[in-house]
Amino acid sequence: MNRLLSLLITALAGLLLLYGAVEFPPWGDPRQPASTHVSPRYIEKTLPETGVPNAVTSVLADYRGYDTMFETSVIFTAGVAVMMLLRRSNGKKR
Amino acid sequence: MVKNVDDIIIRTCSRIMVPFLQIFSLYVFAHGHGSPGGGFQGGCIMAASFILLAVAFDIGEAKRRFSEKANALLCCVGVFIYAGAGAVSLLFSSNFLDYSAWRHIIPVGPIMARYYGMVLIELGVEITVMAVMVSIFLDLVTAGDQEAVLEGIDD
Numbered sequence: 001m002n003r004l005l006s007l008l009i010t011a012l013a014g015l016l017l018l019y020g021a022v023e024f025p026p027w028g029d030p031r032q033p034a035s036t037h038v039s040p041r042y043i044e045k046t047l048p049e050t051g052v053p054n055a056v057t058s059v060l061a062d063y064r065g066y067d068t069m070f071e072t073s074v075i076f077t078a079g080v081a082v083m084m085l086l087r088r089s090n091g092k093k094r
Numbered sequence: 095m096v097k098n099v100d101d102i103i104i105r106t107c108s109r110i111m112v113p114f115l116q117i118f119s120l121y122v123f124a125h126g127h128g129s130p131g132g133g134f135q136g137g138c139i140m141a142a143s144f145i146l147l148a149v150a151f152d153i154g155e156a157k158r159r160f161s162e163k164a165n166a167l168l169c170c171v172g173v174f175i176y177a178g179a180g181a182v183s184l185l186f187s188s189n190f191l192d193y194s195a196w197r198h199i200i201p202v203g204p205i206m207a208r209y210y211g212m213v214l215i216e217l218g219v220e221i222t223v224m225a226v227m228v229s230i231f232l233d234l235v236t237a238g239d240q241e242a243v244l245e246g247i248d249d
Binding site for chain 2: 048049050051052053054056057058060061062065066068069072073075076078079080082083085086087088
């Protein structure tokens, strides 16, 4: 019964998401909001402003530098967390 | 857990592959400005070379090449480089992570200063990703008890 209920909820949530996806603009549509709002600015200004030919790098490392900095911090935190949870006995016997 | 399988084909192949993996990692990192790539990807490839050493030889070989102390240090150094690169901009009354302020330090214009700032922070990302990947792998594969596994291999 419980599993049936969770299956029902999952299916309903999936249907809801699919219903929402119907309204999406077509794939690669140049007139969709994402392509008309911020993308042209980065595509046009990346080379003159940063000297980097790759817009992905300039957005990742420069325009969205905070984001990438905390991505790096998240990776660092993950490493420290695994160390704290698993690492045992530095030199001394258990 | 980790058995010491002595296979000359695997050992020779991985010994040949490791330098190429590391060179390719540096290429992916350095070429991230013009093509797909960058610190995260380059760091993963660099970590894969050390993990290949650990898999093909043993944990001890990987730890001889890349000690745990250096590993823990490099984890922090990468984040420090990134955050420090941002903080340097503050010294020149500019915004945090605004690399164009670096034109006061290095003899280039503000545009190329941003270019070189990106290279530096990608280096920080690469170092952290590489060290953390290796650290997580070694901790998981030995269940956190690297010394016990090392002693088991010596027997």
